[in-house]
Amino acid sequence: MRIGELAEFAGVSPCALRNHESTGLICSERAADGYRVGDAGTAVRVRNIRHLLGAGFTLADVQCFRGCLDGDMTTAPPSPEGLRVARERLAVIDARIAAQTAARDRLVRALETVPAASGSRG
16 A cells, blocks of 8 residues: 555554654555555554554654564563663653643742732733
């Protein structure tokens, strides 16, 4: 199937497919007419990549999962490297949440000191 069809089938944009291809996460071939083509197996791989990205991993992180992108990632046993990367990514996400929570708390405290009538001027 052509890349546009593959993108629709996998639920991503053709631009995302080109990005995944440029990072080596997926491969396509050129048909005789010059169009890039992929197969349904590539769609599984793309969906797994999108699943990992949606879980907070980066494209660089996804590289360590290359060996299991073609199957059912939800039932595959985790690799030591995959667990290491997941723990690192979780620490980054936790740090971001803590920073956002601290910023929110500072804003709440600042707003608590503002008289109610003066809040309309921005």
